[in-house]
Amino acid sequence: MGKEKVYITNPNLSLIWLENDEKHWFISAINMNSTYLTKDELDQFFISLLIKCTSPLEKGQITKYINSCGFSFSESELYFESLLNFKIIIEKNSKTERSNWLRNYEIKYVDYSKENVLAQDKLKMISYMKEQEVPPIVKNYMGVKYKLKHPGLYKLPTMKPLSEIFLCGKSENSRILTKDLLSAFLFYLFGAQRVGKFHGIMPILCKSYPSNGARHVLDLYICIKGMNWVKDGLYYYHPINHEIIYIGSIPRSLNEITLIITVNYERMQWRYRNSWSYRDILFEIGHFIGNLQIITSAYGINFFERNDFNKDELKKIIGLKDLEDEVVLVVELER
Secondary structure: OOOOOEEEEOHHHHHHHHHOHHHHHHHHOOOOOOOOOOHHHHHHHHHHHHHHOOOOEEHHHHHHHHHHOOOOHHHHHHHHHHHHHOOOEEEOOHHHHHHHHHHOOOOOOOOOOOOOHHHHHHHHHHHHHHHOOOOOOOOOOOOOEEEOOOHHHOOOOOOOOHHHHOOOOOOOOOOOOOHHHHHHHHHHHHOOOEEEEEOOOEEEEEOOOOOHHHOOOEEEEEEEOOOOOOOOEEEEEEOOOOEEEEEEOOOOOOOOEEEEEEEEHHHHHHHOOOOHHHHHHHHHHHHHHHHHHHHHHHHOOOEEEOOOOOHHHHHHHHOOOOOOEEEEEEEEEOO
16 A cells, blocks of 8 residues: 655745734635534634644645534535645655755754764755755846945045934935945945855855855845936845846835835745744844945945835835745935
């Protein structure tokens, strides 16, 4: 006889359920005619089922659990088939192994006192790479590209003294953003200071602010308007090539010179497969904001956060994917 199939909660759909109210239809579409459970109780049951299927279970084990929650045996069979059809539960195989970090509540620490710690980590990364390619460290867009000059090739405006920079105060008159100043601003804010390979196999970036494991999960987009050297529009800033790439027209809810910062979760999650990776992403966002405050203060550029933008419009123009990318910050620079 062949090996019995086992099933596990689809990690993507469990995240949708936990964080996106629009996806509640997954519950209401499944056996809502049951006389045993109210909708609120069914919501609780659904989440308990996701947790129950943290470990791989055979079909009989899952239907038995559904039955214990108040469903008849025939209803349990139908419910199980619905879970498969909606891909809430998926068959466990090698491709789903990499997603187990979502349910890994035990954080394993690396003992750096051991001589073979790096060799062990490299073997782990090689095993991850056999399951899935390393997520790209930059985005690739096909639009018109505008190469920016490296700030080391021209004279920049005098920066404020350090004592004033770290006060991060607002300037009375925000400095005019010329092409050269914008180029330097983007390079020191977000540009790659060095490109390398971790363990000789994984591409990494080193920027002017830290990121756990040099994963650098943030991407930067910029709306440009009213500059005679470049077409008005929304651009992606390529940190390695130090260039901006045209994506499309400026979103209706934004104007002038506006920065859009997005996070790509998979870059961190691929490397660190536990729930603490989200904490590291928040740290990285904080490091970026601190860097933004220092650089704008140093060059006398004022900025303010925008909260009135249309997130769906930005997602569509930029091409962000649900559960992979998210807009985390929008700031407008004064001119």
